[in-house]
Amino acid sequence: MAVVAGVSALVVVHRDATVLAQAVAARVITGLVDAQAARGEASIVLTGGGIGVSTLREIAESPARYAIDWPRLSVWWGDERFLPAGHSDRNETQARDALLAKVDLDPARIHPMPASDGPLGDDLEAAADAYAETLAAATHPEDHSASPRFDILLLGLGPDGHVASLFPESPALYDDRTVVPVRGAPKPPPIRLSLSLETINNAREVWIVAAGEEKAAAARLALSGAGPTAVPAAGVKGRVSTRWLLDRAAASRLPADLARKASP
Numbered sequence: 001m002a003v004v005a006g007v008s009a010l011v012v013v014h015r016d017a018t019v020l021a022q023a024v025a026a027r028v029i030t031g032l033v034d035a036q037a038a039r040g041e042a043s044i045v046l047t048g049g050g051i052g053v054s055t056l057r058e059i060a061e062s063p064a065r066y067a068i069d070w071p072r073l074s075v076w077w078g079d080e081r082f083l084p085a086g087h088s089d090r091n092e093t094q095a096r097d098a099l100l101a102k103v104d105l106d107p108a109r110i111h112p113m114p115a116s117d118g119p120l121g122d123d124l125e126a127a128a129d130a131y132a133e134t135l136a137a138a139t140h141p142e143d144h145s146a147s148p149r150f151d152i153l154l155l156g157l158g159p160d161g162h163v164a165s166l167f168p169e170s171p172a173l174y175d176d177r178t179v180v181p182v183r184g185a186p187k188p189p190p191i192r193l194s195l196s197l198e199t200i201n202n203a204r205e206v207w208i209v210a211a212g213e214e215k216a217a218a219a220r221l222a223l224s225g226a227g228p229t230a231v232p233a234a235g236v237k238g239r240v241s242t243r244w245l246l247d248r249a250a251a252s253r254l255p256a257d258l259a260r261k262a263s264p
Contacts, residue, residue: 009242011223011258013251017211020247021051024209025058027245028152031205033067035151042151043074045195045203047164048091049156051211056098070104074138074148078155079164079182079194080113082124089189090115111138113179113193124181128193132178135199145202146178147195149239153203157210157250160186161218161231165194168230173197197228197235206238213249220253 014020028044035042046052059065075095083090092112100110111134114120114127135147143149155163165182166172172180178199182192200206210219221231223244228235236242 009223009237009244011244011246011251011254013246013248015248017051017054017247017249020209020211020245021054021058024051024055024154024207024245025062026064027207028055028059028154029062029064029068031152032073036069036072041072041074042068043076043148045076045078045150045153046091046095047078047154047156047209048094051209052091052154052156053094053098055154055209056095056100060099060102065103068103071106071109073105074109074111075100075105076111076135076148076150077113078153078200079166079192081189082114082116082122082127082191082193083189084117085115087115111135116191124183124191124193128177128179128181131193135178143202147199147202150203151205153200153206153238155200155206155208155233155236157208157215157218157222157233158187159214159218161222161226161233163208163233163236164200165192166197166232168232170232173229173232173235197232201235201237201239203238204240205243206236206241207243207245208233208236209245210250211247213252215246215250216253219244219246219250223254223258 014023032042080091081089113131116122120126138148172182180196182194184190222233226234
């Protein structure tokens with residue numbers, strides 16, 4: 001176990017990126033099934049990136065996917081590139097191709113972030129406000145928040161320690177709105193939307209999934225007490241649990257006693 005922002009975090013290491021994606025897919029299926037058994041419905045927040053999309057493909061290919069009651073699953077996104085609908089770089093487009101178009105989801109429960117060619121046009125502030133309103137409309141009294149208490153929120157990890165579209169030293173880190181506009185992101189495209197850190201941390205479980213040696217330094221910093229302004233991933237903490245799910249390369253700079261190996 002590690003301590004991240006004062007909260008214990010489980011760190012699990014798998015052999016390589018392929019096994020990691022398979023293992024995360026299995027965990028997602030089990031987590032959603034358990035949530036639906038407990039409350040009749042479930043919610044998940046998706047992430048983009050290579051390992052995020054690979055995980056969705058693994059879910060689509062798993063026979064266990066039929067255990068999920070897909071019409072009772074709500075799907076959200078943690079961040080999005082502010083591009084036209086259907087653009088290949090949008091997280092929504094990639095998620096639909098990898099999984100969402102292959103399962104029986106209720107279209108009313110799929111909640112993509114606004115596109116730059118939508119009804120609001122290229123007004124980034126209005127787009128952020130609109131997604132915040134959609135989140136607020138989906139809350140329950142027991143959430144005690146302006147956003148739902150998501151069952152599982154998936155995050156990738158950037159080599160610089162960013163999560164969602166919250167980059168180191170970014171003004172978005174100081175924005176206390178539910179959904180924040182991001183301008184001048186250091187990786188293209190520069191214009192994005194992101195859940196705020198507070199909204200991310202309202203999830204029951206937050207899972208940071210990372211593969212590759214280029215993520216190793218960021219993982220070590222985040223799990224070694226770095227501040228969230230310099231390393232946003234260090235500020236992530238789920239209400240019930242926080243999990244770091246890594247491959248060996250991403251975990252290669254962690255102290256030997258920090259990570260539990262799950263794959264020989």
